[in-house]
Amino acid sequence: MFRRMKLSEIGQIVAGGTPKTKIEEYWNGDVSWITPKDLSSHTSMYISNGERNISKKGLDNSSAKLLPKGTVLFTSRAPIGYVAIAKNEVTTNQGFKSIIVNDENDNIFVYYLLRNNISVIENYANGSTFKEISGTVMKNLEFDIPSLMEQKSIANILSTLDEKIEINIQINKTLENMAQAIFTQWFVDFEFPNEDGQSYKSSGGEMVESELGMIPKGWKVKKVEEVTKIIRGASPRPIQDYIRDEGIQWVKISDASSSNTRFISSTKEFIKEEGRNKSREVKVGTLILSNSATPGIPMIMKIDACVHDGWLIFNEFREITKEYMFHFLTENRVGILSLSNGSVFRNLKTDILKNYKIIVPSSDVVARVDEIFKSINNSIDNIENQITTLAKLRDEILPKLMSGEIRVPIE
Incomplete structure (x- = not known):
């Protein structure tokens, strides 16, 4: 059973703020401060900190608010529609209308609800310089909301997919770092394996002068x-x-x-x-x-x-x-x-x-390392395809779960 509800019935809508930038003691403290820019390349559901922190004094002397862990962060301008969940206590600048979700609703469900309705929310934006969603508009946005139990079931399905995507992303980052470490070892430290399988430079491989310093002979x-x-x-x-x-x-x-x-x-x-x-x-x-x-x-x-x-x-x-x-x-x-x-x-x-x-490098060393890189890249490519498939599945079922077209079992 879905019920029409305003966002203000789901939780408290909170705006953010920015301490005066010219007062140094307001900055570089231990209070996490998030801006829309911090979410521009952020891919996971949760965020713990941004590029900059503010101090307790900066918090007390600005319109920034300390938001509890689990708050759903939503950018309301420049641009509209970045969404994340606070992994710990955070503050935001004025580019947010965040939701402190009440106990009658599930914050992860609300996260996906907003993600599914970004284009709908954007239609309510106004402003001449740049479009913005006001606090009043945000509070009065209405959506069809299922029971708390069904919210949790929907959130579990979608977050399980996103967790798998995040794991695959981390695996790929590890593989990419591994490939880069091999490049550094072979072509910066010159410790590629010689014909006996020993590290070239440290085992006494011949080095010669070049305009970039000492390099292996033949390079x-x-x-x-x-x-x-x-x-x-x-x-x-x-x-x-x-x-x-x-x-x-x-x-x-x-x-x-x-x-x-x-x-x-x-x-x-x-x-x-x-x-x-x-x-x-x-x-x-x-x-x-x-x-x-x-x-x-x-x-x-x-x-x-x-x-x-x-x-x-x-x-x-x-x-x-x-x-x-x-x-x-x-x-x-x-x-x-x-x-x-x-x-x-x-x-x-x-x-x-x-x-x-x-x-x-010499052609034989280039050929050898290229085989290693190709093997790593094949693994990265396969995992990337898995990420694409999982993301496509998530994006296909998200609107259907939110509309009730697909109903989920409630434990």
Whole structure:
């Protein structure tokens, strides 16, 4: 049995606040303070802290409120619709309308209720500069709510799927870290296994001088442009005239920053067919690198798509492989970014990267490590496919569970 209820009947709606930024003693304390930006790339249900903390004095001298563990956090502006659950006591800035769920309702169910109704809630937003959901509007939003027991059953089904997804995400992160550690061991520390299976450098392998310091004998130092072709993406202008709800997948930097893995497997936006020739097409398996906004993020394409001018595209590898270049870019991100420019948004110029120096190992070592990387990548790819399947299942049953189309057994 579902009953029509206002959100204010489900829990207390609480806004947030920001202490004065010029008063240092209000900041860097031990009170967790969450902003919409903290949720922009956050993928798990729970969040414990944001990028910054505030102090007890900052809390007491601002409109920020200390929210109890289990509070459902909902961004009400910039943008509307990020949702998470407080893993511990937290505060938020004014970009939230959070719900302290009462004992007659289940907070995990409310989390999924909001996720399922983001587009509905957005329709109630107002504002000239940016759209926002007011506290009054949030309190008066109405939804069909089942009994507490059914809420718990629905929440259990959906959270079980999300827990499995989260476990797989963590496994993939471990595999990615393992691959990067191998790259560091072989090509930074030069402790790759020699013909006797011993670590090259520490077992006395011959080293020679180079412009990047001592490197194994037979290895070389080249410019990046000598081992791969780099071209910049392109954007049809004005881009707003080409954005569509469906069409050619359009890769933005946010698609990388919100991804759980090294792969781009979907995009949030699309462009119409007429924009294809005004952009750059990339195929499945292509290595791309962000060069603006959040520069220096290497990603591998799992879809055919178009990329804008905030991306660099890598093709035609010589003497090294795509996998070697991916890990090289990851290993050297800080050094590469130190050469970028821009006061507000950092930009990585194509010519800077083309002239960046790279160590080129002997062909046999490249071939050996590539086999290892391919094995790890196959595991990552298989787990990524599991994540996609589980997420698709969750997204398909979510609206059906929330509407009562699918009813669940109540224990």
